[in-house]
Amino acid sequence: MLLMSSAGGLTRLGKMGSVGDESQGAVAEVVKELPAEPHLQEAEIREDAATEEPVVDKVEDTSVEVIEEPHVDKVKDVLVEVIGEPHVDKVEDASVEVIEEPHVDKVEDGSVEVNRVIEEPQVDVVEGASVDAVTQKFSEVMGTGIDEKVDNGVMTTGEPEVMGNDAGVEEVVPAPKRKLPSVKRFSARRSAGIDDGNTMDYGSVATGDAVPDSKAPSAIRKQRGAHRFSSRIGLGIDDRDTVDYGSVTTDTPPKPSPKPVETSAVAEEAVPTITPKKVLSVAEREQLRLLNIKRNKEIVCLERVRGKLVDITAGLELHTGVFSRVEQQKLVDLVRELQAKGRRNELKERTYSEPRKWMRGKGRVTLQFGCCYNYAVDKNGNPPGILRDDVVDPIPPLLRTTIKRLVRWHVLPPTCVPDSCIINMYEEGDCIPPHIDHHDFLRPFCTLSLLSECNIVFGANLEILGPGDFGGTLSLPLPVGSVLVLNGNGADVAKHAVPAVPTERISITFRKMDPAKVPRGFSIDKELQDLRPAALPSMQPDES
Ligand SMILES: O=C(O)CCC(=O)C(=O)O
Numbered sequence: 214m215l216l217m218s219s220a221g222g223l224t225r226l227g228k229m230g231s232v233g234d235e236s237q238g239a240v241a242e243v244v245k246e247l248p249a250e251p252h253l254q255e256a257e258i259r260e261d262a263a264t265e266e267p268v269v270d271k272v273e274d275t276s277v278e279v280i281e282e283p284h285v286d287k288v289k290d291v292l293v294e295v296i297g298e299p300h301v302d303k304v305e306d307a308s309v310e311v312i313e314e315p316h317v318d319k320v321e322d323g324s325v326e327v328n329r330v331i332e333e334p335q336v337d338v339v340e341g342a343s344v345d346a347v348t349q350k351f352s353e354v355m356g357t358g359i360d361e362k363v364d365n366g367v368m369t370t371g372e373p374e375v376m377g378n379d380a381g382v383e384e385v386v387p388a389p390k391r392k393l394p395s396v397k398r399f400s401a402r403r404s405a406g407i408d409d410g411n412t413m414d415y416g417s418v419a420t421g422d423a424v425p426d427s428k429a430p431s432a433i434r435k436q437r438g439a440h441r442f443s444s445r446i447g448l449g450i451d452d453r454d455t456v457d458y459g460s461v462t463t464d465t466p467p468k469p470s471p472k473p474v475e476t477s478a479v480a481e482e483a484v485p486t487i488t489p490k491k492v493l494s495v496a497e498r499e500q501l502r503l504l505n506i507k508r509n510k511e512i513v514c515l516e517r518v519r520g521k522l523v524d525i526t527a528g529l530e531l532h533t534g535v536f537s538r539v540e541q542q543k544l545v546d547l548v549r550e551l552q553a554k555g556r557r558n559e560l561k562e563r564t565y566s567e568p569r570k571w572m573r574g575k576g577r578v579t580l581q582f583g584c585c586y587n588y589a590v591d592k593n594g595n596p597p598g599i600l601r602d603d604v605v606d607p608i609p610p611l612l613r614t615t616i617k618r619l620v621r622w623h624v625l626p627p628t629c630v631p632d633s634c635i636i637n638m639y640e641e642g643d644c645i646p647p648h649i650d651h652h653d654f655l656r657p658f659c660t661l662s663l664l665s666e667c668n669i670v671f672g673a674n675l676e677i678l679g680p681g682d683f684g685g686t687l688s689l690p691l692p693v694g695s696v697l698v699l700n701g702n703g704a705d706v707a708k709h710a711v712p713a714v715p716t717e718r719i720s721i722t723f724r725k726m727d728p729a730k731v732p733r734g735f736s737i738d739k740e741l742q743d744l745r746p747a748a749l750p751s752m753q754p755d756e757s
Pocket residue numbers: 635637645650660669691709711720722
């Protein structure tokens with residue numbers, strides 16, 4: 214199998230409920246020193262700058278506030294307390310998928326297997342049609358590496374680099390080799406409250422042909438109840454039989470080869486024929502793109518929450534290979550350009566925020582578009598949430614294009630098109646502390662990763678182990694160019710955090726505002742209305 218999910222290694226971090234009596238004091242100490250949520254201090258730090266107040270005092274206040282479960286005025290029907298972030302004033306009807314015993318198929322030698330069903334998009338499938346064959350054929354036609362090969366963990370991404378307009382292509386650059394994140398196991402035994410000292414394999418992110426950790430030979434086998442994931446299966450394409458799929462049709466027929474010029478000197482020799490590259494149509498490129506996106510919708514993480522086993526990450530989806538290298542570079546260039554503008558005060562005041570940094574894990578640069586999100590009660594007494602009377606800059610064109618792509622490429626549903634975004638610029642050591650995204654934003658929302666891979670940690674109760682160090686039940690690598698979609702329990706039961714990043718990273722979080730909470734005078738961009746997902750590859754063979 215050539216296609217594989219490049220993401221989804223899972224590791225378990227920390228210990229659930231391990232803050233015992235003796236360590237609690239120490240942890241509390243650490244937390245007191247910690248900036249709880251860099252954004253929390255944004256407004257205050259700006260004020261500090263004006264008033265010359267020491268920043269540390271403010272940070273201590275905020276940090277303490279965070280471990281005291283602020284802002285949770287009302288939590289109804291939610292099996293987990295929202296600690297740490299923030300700003301969840303009211304959680305209503307949060308759906309919690311409680312996995313009752315009948316859903317646990319097997320408990321044998323400590324193993325727990327849970328049936329999960331992959332949402333499979335509807336697709337017309339031609340029996341025996343093979344993605345490999347088609348991508349190979351595309352590859353031959355284009356003369357560039359579209360096929361995807363996995364060799365010792367190094368994958369050549371199949372996708373040619375695409376530049377140009379939204380759907381079209383102006384330039385094709387060979388894709389780079391990139392290392393696959395290793396597939397790691399995590400033990401759900403303890404998080405599921407089954408602490409018998411044995412490690413078990415459970416819930417590894419399904420990865421198609423990804424090679425599991427050698428110490429975890431059964432990481433994939435044990436998912437018998439669940440479906441193994443591959444983008445092919447995710448697309449409803451059964452590739453068990455590989456059939457050569459015939460030629461690829463294009464809108465632009467190839468130009469005839471130039472006739473070889475005969476000269477007396479070479480008349481008898483074979484003259485090489487120049488084979489022109491076929492130009493794929495926009496539609497074909499789009500289909501190819503869809504085939505190359507890997508969609509992991511089976512991220513399972515069981516925790517016992519108030520006595521019940523809960524899949525706290527149900528609803529999470531990791532889409533990898535979404536944005537090409539060139540597209541990523543354009544986004545990075547834009548972010549840097551916006552940062553430069555922010556520094557020159559060329560953006561609206563609350564669009565750009567660059568908090569003072571004074572310790573590891575303190576402060577990320579952020580850029581907000583569409584709305585101003587207030588992370589903590591500000592100097593005017595505004596509560597956390599969208600500030601209805603503050604304006605920030607509108608979403609820049611490239612980010613609007615990115616939103617359109619996310620919908621068209623089946624990453625986000627057309628029913629929840631983002632109308633706001635926040636860019637997080639992490640320098641080495643920066644982090645985002647445990648939080649649940651505010652309910653002024655609808656679900657699902659998503660985060661695009663750029664520049665470097667890092668882990669995001671999930672858990673019903675994330676531990677603060679030190680500055681920028683958070684322990685949770687699940688640590689999920691976020692490859693560059695990937696998009697993590699947060700929904701369901703994954704958005705509302707599990708908290709998430711990004712521990713101190715090893716190297717510079719940018720993420721862009723796209724969210725749709727609750728229509729009742731949008732800034733006054735806000736109107737949705739026409740460009741973002743009536744978006745439709747692209748038709749999925751139909752795999753019809755060429756009949757010519
Ligand atoms: O940087 C990330 O991947 C996560 C960002 C995030 O959690 C947020 O913006 O709310």
